[in-house]
Amino acid sequence: MKESNISQEIESQTSLKDDIIQTLFDKEHFLNNEFENEKKTKEKIAVLDVEQIFEKALERESPYFSALFDYDYYTHQSGLDLKPYDALIHFLTQGFLLGYNPNYLFSTHYYLDQNEDVKEAGINPLMHFISSCKTEYRDPHPLYSVKHYCTLYPDIHKSKMNPLGHYIEHGYKENRIPHPLFISAFIRKRYGIPFDVDILKSYMGGNEYNINKTHPFFDGEYYTKELGKERMDVNPLQHYLNNNTENNISTSYFFDSAAYIEENELSEEDIPLLYFELQGKKRGQGKLNHISSEIQDQISKAIKLEPSVAKPNRRFEYFQSYALPPDDSIDMLLLKAVLKDLQFSADIIFLISTMRRGGAEIFTMKILKSILKNTDKKVLLIYTDATDSEADEWLPEHKNFAHIDIHKLESFADMDARHRLLNHLISASKPEFVLNTNSRVGWELYKNYGKSLHKITKLDACLFCYDYDQFHNKAGYPPEYFRQTIGFLNKVITDNQSFVDELIVDYGLSENEKDKLVVLNQPPDLSIGRINRDSLISKIRNNFYDKKPIVLWASRMVTQKRPDILVKIADQLPNVDFHVWGKGNIYQFLDDDMDDIPENIILKGPYNNLTDIHYQNATIFLHTCSWDGVPTMLLDMINIGFPVVAPDIGGISNLVNDETGWLIEEVEDIEAYVDSIEEIIQNSGIVNDKLSKAEVNLFKLHGQTNFDSNLKIKLNYLN
Amino acid sequence: MAETKKDVDVSVLVNLHAEGLIAYPTLRSVHEAVLKANEKGIRTEVILLLDNPDAETETLVNSYSTQFGFDAHKISYKDLGLSRNHGVEIASGKYLTFIDGDDLWGEDWIWRCYELSESREDDIVVHPEVNIIFGKENHLFFHTDMESAEFDLDFLRINNYWTALSFSKKSVYQSTPYAKNKIKEGFGFEDWNWNCRTIKKNIVHKTAKHTCHFIRKKEEGSMLQDTNKNYCLVTPNDLFSMKDN
Numbered sequence: 001m002k003e004s005n006i007s008q009e010i011e012s013q014t015s016l017k018d019d020i021i022q023t024l025f026d027k028e029h030f031l032n033n034e035f036e037n038e039k040k041t042k043e044k045i046a047v048l049d050v051e052q053i054f055e056k057a058l059e060r061e062s063p064y065f066s067a068l069f070d071y072d073y074y075t076h077q078s079g080l081d082l083k084p085y086d087a088l089i090h091f092l093t094q095g096f097l098l099g100y101n102p103n104y105l106f107s108t109h110y111y112l113d114q115n116e117d118v119k120e121a122g123i124n125p126l127m128h129f130i131s132s133c134k135t136e137y138r139d140p141h142p143l144y145s146v147k148h149y150c151t152l153y154p155d156i157h158k159s160k161m162n163p164l165g166h167y168i169e170h171g172y173k174e175n176r177i178p179h180p181l182f183i184s185a186f187i188r189k190r191y192g193i194p195f196d197v198d199i200l201k202s203y204m205g206g207n208e209y210n211i212n213k214t215h216p217f218f219d220g221e222y223y224t225k226e227l228g229k230e231r232m233d234v235n236p237l238q239h240y241l242n243n244n245t246e247n248n249i250s251t252s253y254f255f256d257s258a259a260y261i262e263e264n265e266l267s268e269e270d271i272p273l274l275y276f277e278l279q280g281k282k283r284g285q286g287k288l289n290h291i292s293s294e295i296q297d298q299i300s301k302a303i304k305l306e307p308s309v310a311k312p313n314r315r316f317e318y319f320q321s322y323a324l325p326p327d328d329s330i331d332m333l334l335l336k337a338v339l340k341d342l343q344f345s346a347d348i349i350f351l352i353s354t355m356r357r358g359g360a361e362i363f364t365m366k367i368l369k370s371i372l373k374n375t376d377k378k379v380l381l382i383y384t385d386a387t388d389s390e391a392d393e394w395l396p397e398h399k400n401f402a403h404i405d406i407h408k409l410e411s412f413a414d415m416d417a418r419h420r421l422l423n424h425l426i427s428a429s430k431p432e433f434v435l436n437t438n439s440r441v442g443w444e445l446y447k448n449y450g451k452s453l454h455k456i457t458k459l460d461a462c463l464f465c466y467d468y469d470q471f472h473n474k475a476g477y478p479p480e481y482f483r484q485t486i487g488f489l490n491k492v493i494t495d496n497q498s499f500v501d502e503l504i505v506d507y508g509l510s511e512n513e514k515d516k517l518v519v520l521n522q523p524p525d526l527s528i529g530r531i532n533r534d535s536l537i538s539k540i541r542n543n544f545y546d547k548k549p550i551v552l553w554a555s556r557m558v559t560q561k562r563p564d565i566l567v568k569i570a571d572q573l574p575n576v577d578f579h580v581w582g583k584g585n586i587y588q589f590l591d592d593d594m595d596d597i598p599e600n601i602i603l604k605g606p607y608n609n610l611t612d613i614h615y616q617n618a619t620i621f622l623h624t625c626s627w628d629g630v631p632t633m634l635l636d637m638i639n640i641g642f643p644v645v646a647p648d649i650g651g652i653s654n655l656v657n658d659e660t661g662w663l664i665e666e667v668e669d670i671e672a673y674v675d676s677i678e679e680i681i682q683n684s685g686i687v688n689d690k691l692s693k694a695e696v697n698l699f700k701l702h703g704q705t706n707f708d709s710n711l712k713i714k715l716n717y718l719n
Numbered sequence: 720m721a722e723t724k725k726d727v728d729v730s731v732l733v734n735l736h737a738e739g740l741i742a743y744p745t746l747r748s749v750h751e752a753v754l755k756a757n758e759k760g761i762r763t764e765v766i767l768l769l770d771n772p773d774a775e776t777e778t779l780v781n782s783y784s785t786q787f788g789f790d791a792h793k794i795s796y797k798d799l800g801l802s803r804n805h806g807v808e809i810a811s812g813k814y815l816t817f818i819d820g821d822d823l824w825g826e827d828w829i830w831r832c833y834e835l836s837e838s839r840e841d842d843i844v845v846h847p848e849v850n851i852i853f854g855k856e857n858h859l860f861f862h863t864d865m866e867s868a869e870f871d872l873d874f875l876r877i878n879n880y881w882t883a884l885s886f887s888k889k890s891v892y893q894s895t896p897y898a899k900n901k902i903k904e905g906f907g908f909e910d911w912n913w914n915c916r917t918i919k920k921n922i923v924h925k926t927a928k929h930t931c932h933f934i935r936k937k938e939e940g941s942m943l944q945d946t947n948k949n950y951c952l953v954t955p956n957d958l959f960s961m962k963d964n
Contacts, residue, residue: 452951456955
């Protein structure tokens with residue numbers, strides 16, 4: 001090589017490197033990925049200029065090019081065994097001349113064929129595209145429209161990102177539309193394709209999801225058949241867009257290309273469906289329909305008999321049209337997903353909002369599990385509402401149990417779609433009972449369709465208490481639905497008599513309606529280990545061995561559970577520690593004159609299950625709340641063996657009363673809580689006496705046998 | 720010699736109730752379709768079923784039934800399904816077809832359905848290829864043929880595929896009579912129910928190429944509106960019964 005050529009080569013390579021650094025080197029990606037676990041090194045390198053950082057990248061052989069150069073794709077396509085940087089240099093200097101593509105959505109051939117000026121100038125097409133795409137909108141591939149992408153997504157257009165690079169790296173996951181005739185959300189829904197799959201890449205490659213319709217009016221199979229072909233070398237959409245056949249071939253039964261060309265006076269160059277999508281809709285045209293000449297004749301004659309058949313100045317071809325099932329039917333997607341998984345016809349269907357870690361769900365699961373344990377009935381549990389589940393581990397594994405999570409299967413399903421599914425499942429399986437616990441969809445179903453459904457099955461519901469709004473007015477499901485549904489309901493199950501009494505007064509129930517209300521006392525969780533009462537008593541007698549006594553509080557930190565009362569109690573008992581468990585922010589419940597929570601409140605963090613709570617060293621369980629039924633936590637704490645202090649609301653007095661514990665008459669009577677706690681830590685005799693009675697009372701009312709017996713006799717669930 | 724009832728190929732059953740003057744274009748469209756069928760050698764009879772009619776409708780029918788050569792029958796079921804069942808019993812054609820008193824047929828309806836049905840060895844139910852909805856709304860509803868690739872039986876679990884204006888053998892309507900709607904009790908959609916029950920008997924629902932119906936969408940007071948307003952379910956049937964599985 002002559003000397004001058006060598007210097008030219010060096011200069012050319014240097015200029016190329018500069019270009020790469022400026023356009024294709026992804027500095028942030030390199031720093032974030034390469035130094036994920038080397039924070040200090042990353043900080044040191046991040047302050048260097050971009051050329052120096054690129055040198056570091058080359059040293060590590062990890063240049064992190066933008067998505068526009070896909071190293072794996074390039075080496076696979078070219079069959080070359082090159083390192084990343086060398087592969088990129090190869091493409092920029094030689095590869096494009098050999099027709100290699102830098103990624104699956106940039107066609108070197110297409111770009112050069114479409115752009116003679118680039119071809120003649122001998123410029124690398126990718127570099128030309130990068131420098132000009134946002135101003136000149138030249139497309140890199142028939143299935144990617146730069147202008148459409150930039151128009152639809154001004155955020156991308158305004159950003160520093162390359163639009164094509166954005167689609168390849170992020171856009172497909174966000175259902176962004178790469179081309180007017182490739183409607184990502186429509187395709188993803190229709191073919192049930194997960195969000196992490198690049199559907200365009202899949203369509204252009206092996207088409208493993210058998211994508212046929214890429215647009216409501218582009219039916220690949222129909223188009224191929226109209227062409228008289230069995231198969232084609234490229235995918236049908238690309239074939240259509242390449243315009244390498246006459247443009248009057250229809251793309252769907254509902255899109256007659258020839259008629260559309262005539263109506264809109266399109267030229268041979270125009271692609272009718274593309275024209276419709278980009279221009280026709282803006283002109284207010286509806287969908288174009290396939291109406292045969294035979295039908296058109298009959299329409300003309302009918303209009304003569306009844307002029308109102310026609311709409312003035314509107315042609316029938318432009319009326320909105322549809323066939324069933326519609327292409328984007330969420331109902332069908334949901335139905336198909338359910339039918340795929342559902343193996344049996346249910347004898348009992350449970351509807352719950354979702355599996356929250358709440359008392360209502362625990363209560364419901366106790367009923368469900370008892371049915372599975374004591375009968376051969378097939379049980380279907382449906383999460384109906386648009387919420388994520390928190391506790392799927394509570395679901396039993398049993399041959400007679402099935403579970404459907406509508407939100408997981410089809411989160412886009414609206415209330416009507418969910419109702420159509422539930423109506424079908426109930427009509428088709430005719431279960432003996434449907435039991436709704438806190439499902440909004442279920443209550444709406446009962447309200448709207450209860451009149452019909454209660455003739456097919458028995459509609460039951462669980463209600464535990466009222467909620468209260470910020471003005472202390474009664475709120476929640478009872479005022480919203482009880483009056484409207486009681487006529488269709490078979491049984492209303494609750495866990496406490498107080499609430500039954502309240503409903504009777506509030507709604508003036510007849511004898512027949514009163515008979516529908518069933519109090520079902522649930523058993524505690526018997527798998528939880530009990531504390532040793534002798535040790536507890538001895539601890540009290542020995543003044544806690546000079547340690548601070550521990551009061552346990554465990555609940556969600558929400559207004560209903562009154563963490564504010566807890567704080568005030570703790571503030572008055574500095575010699576007692578309060579171990580506080582639960583999700584939420586206790587600081588939002590502080591009074592204005594308090595800067596911080598008292599030092600004796602020790603926040604223990606959230607818990608998922610009772611077993612997560614370290615209760616062994618505690619002495620007392622404190623419950624605070626404004627409204628409730630019979631909290632499962634109280635049942636469990638009494639079962640474990642703690643003296644319990646709790647307010648007299650809902651059904652609590654059935655469990656905690658002056659004989660069995662420390663019942664606080666007024667929810668906000670701080671002194672009464674404080675006095676009760678002080679009595680417990682000072683008087684072991686009273687504690688011992690009340691614990692004995694509490695245990696007897698608990699199993700008398702809340703034993704498993706009693707529970708099963710009520711399910712059988714009062715509710716017929718075990719028959 | 721006058722034709723006897725035994726010679727009828729197709730009986731046309733027109734359901735009338737309180738349509739008043741808008742029944743006139745219906746009767747004319749039926750007349751046109753009958754004439755076209757007769758041209759093709761198909762023998763027809765037209766039975767007007769006046770179920771508890773109002774005075775205006777009755778007057779209109781009295782004025783035109785003789786002119787068109789239609790038989791009018793006054794009945795009192797106050798139910799569309801039961802009224803149709805009555806028509807089935809008194810019709811003498813090998814085939815029957817229904818039209819509601821405010822809708823219209825394309826004139827090819829009868830002969831194209833007849834030819835399609837005669838070409839098949841099995842019993843089928845024929846629906847129009849396209850429904851042209853007019854009046855309060857304007858749109859086109861294309862029916863799906865059970866033998867087309869687009870047909871998905873599961874859709875019938877949650878929605879109806881076809882309108883009630885069908886064409887089939889009298890024996891099909893006899894063996895599967897329409898169910899009474901109980902809209903106030905929450906059960907309706909007699910057409911959806913009937914479609915499911917016939918499919919349960921392995922009867923294929925077809926569309927006849929190049930046929931159309933014109934369905935009038937009323938401002939208010941249609942049975943469909945009542946059905947939706949009452950949150951009705953389709954009257955239970957066994958097509959999708961899971962208990963059989």
